Amino acid sequence: MADKHALLMIPGPIEFSDNVLKAMSHPSVSHVAPAFAKVFGENLTLLRQIFLTTAPDSQPFVVSGSGTMGWDFVAANMVEPGEHVLVLHTGYFADSFAECFECYGVQPTQLKAPIGSRPSLEEIEKALQQKKYKMITITHTDTSTGVLSDVKGVSALVKRVSPDTLICVDGVCSIACEELRFDEWGVDVALTASQKALGTPAGLCVLMVSGRGMQAYQTRKTPPATYFASFKRWLPIMQAYEQQTAKYFATPAVQLVYALNASLKEILQESMDTRFKQHADASDYVKAELTKMGLKQLAVDPAFAAHGMTAVYTPNNMPVSEWMPKLASKGVVFAGGLHKEIATKYFRIGHMGVSVLDKSRGDLETALTAIREALKEIGYSA
């Protein structure tokens, strides 16, 4: 059982199960030991179930790093210098992903929406008709704003008006809590990090690439300008591990791989559909309670609101620097604002993984009670 600690209700790192934390202290094992190769291989196979892909040419990657490094993998391997990418902007993370593309000589065009909103399908269609884009990127849940993108709708649109355009989903705050049907929706690459709804401590970058996505890499004209974040180096390693044999490029994070295994097995005790619904239900509940408290969400339409987190304006426009300590004094840790234009005016609540699924923990109630008490303390009422 995890030591007593302040409940962590931020949009990642999330709370981890005792099993996962126990796996983190796995005794030292060689990264090429058969027992370890088996666990690594299992992870890759289980990730196919998490992403809802059965296509044999889908390719999972698990590499030491972070979600941010997933952008390097995409920008360095799947698109080439001079090519154009349409970046749908729903918050901070689109700006950063666009910067990442620029590092690799790729030309991003951002399609922006007001804070709390998202580009409409009509605007996206218009943009796709104006230029030939090699790739479109969708931040499924932008962790800075809690805005949810309509990946299904956007993917269908892309298939209709620009079918050659690769579809990239930044799923850092969505994979394993938000509905994503990799095969059915025709996604070409979805990336995430271990410390969000995958329920594993930070330190792993996770990607799923479609057969078409790998094809784009294999037929590129210029070599990728990266050594570590390279499909070329990691593909044979992932293929070997999924066969449960070891191959060396760089030493994987052995203990994190064990922890991921513990978490993936916990996650897959129920169907992904059940898991998506449990997160949606918990999110509806949290959001309804926050509304009852008189707090206003950033998402301007309930359909634009993510299910793994909620971004909420502070009461009475209280500066977040004043509001956060009041919450912290209740023994629960929330996150401050991250979108630079309004960072001082809102806070963020994470509700993913065991905090949602393991009702015996009572995490949601503890979090909501902390907010209610802090509001009471400042005499705020709905």
Next chain:
Amino acid sequence: MADKHALLMIPGPIEFSDNVLKAMSHPSVSHVAPAFAKVFGENLTLLRQIFLTTAPDSQPFVVSGSGTMGWDFVAANMVEPGEHVLVLHTGYFADSFAECFECYGVQPTQLKAPIGSRPSLEEIEKALQQKKYKMITITHTDTSTGVLSDVKGVSALVKRVSPDTLICVDGVCSIACEELRFDEWGVDVALTASQKALGTPAGLCVLMVSGRGMQAYQTRKTPPATYFASFKRWLPIMQAYEQQTAKYFATPAVQLVYALNASLKEILQESMDTRFKQHADASDYVKAELTKMGLKQLAVDPAFAAHGMTAVYTPNNMPVSEWMPKLASKGVVFAGGLHKEIATKYFRIGHMGVSVLDKSRGDLETALTAIREALKEIGYSA
């Protein structure tokens, strides 16, 4: 106490102390929490002691990844496309480092030596006189061969004949077990990974860059072609954390950072000089015992042999595929060969960290006994 497991005596990952493994299962904490920022900041400060640098403009980096990613940091930030780098070759890892430079458009020239040997100071001097090199790279201990480079001698030579050339030490298998005096020897960048003599599970890339090294980055003419492995992105983060305040670029591997803290504090209970001597003494002992057993080392001269590992030819030219299972049956895990030309003909023994320092574990004796028993089983005698 770590669960019962086969003793791991490979040149990384090494065995970890119970304290370090316990820190790995630290309850979830926000990557921007003050308590976490304090621990991360301490790590950066303690690393200065590990690298023996007191120069205020030295800059430590700790980033999720692996030792291999340290090459990307060097190649992408400290040298520019078209510039020349002299790569001293003492095994497999120089080939890979050279490939990494090529990915970034940098021109590596490898100076090779026969297996088990290293380029002489005379050869290096000649090479430095033939071309203007922006950087020279030295693999301190090549993990594939166990060959030790003379970093002190090479550095002094570079200062004399090509003082503008930056000195890069790949210290993956040397930092914290092999004598390295960052300031005194004038090293500009030394990189390592957590799972070797730093005694922390795999998943962290660690670098120390000199003021001159940072200057080379700051005055470059072309922007670095990387997003994640970028000084630009990580420098403000490291500066903030060392001030024990948090700043966000990508979520750090929180639990690994706690584990590194536990290990660095254990390491620094004694002086680095004592630690170097303890590793040298253990290495001398292991090598003497192996010689008594009639086993021949790869290093052609004792002065060329690393102190954190030993590479040894199999008895009677037995294929390593036959020899390794015999060792494994004794409950100790060693590593096979890695240098492609002779991979099937030798094996490797790691002796770093707690296996050397914590005599109560008896790891060295257990390892040597396993080898003795395997030799007895095949009827081999010196």
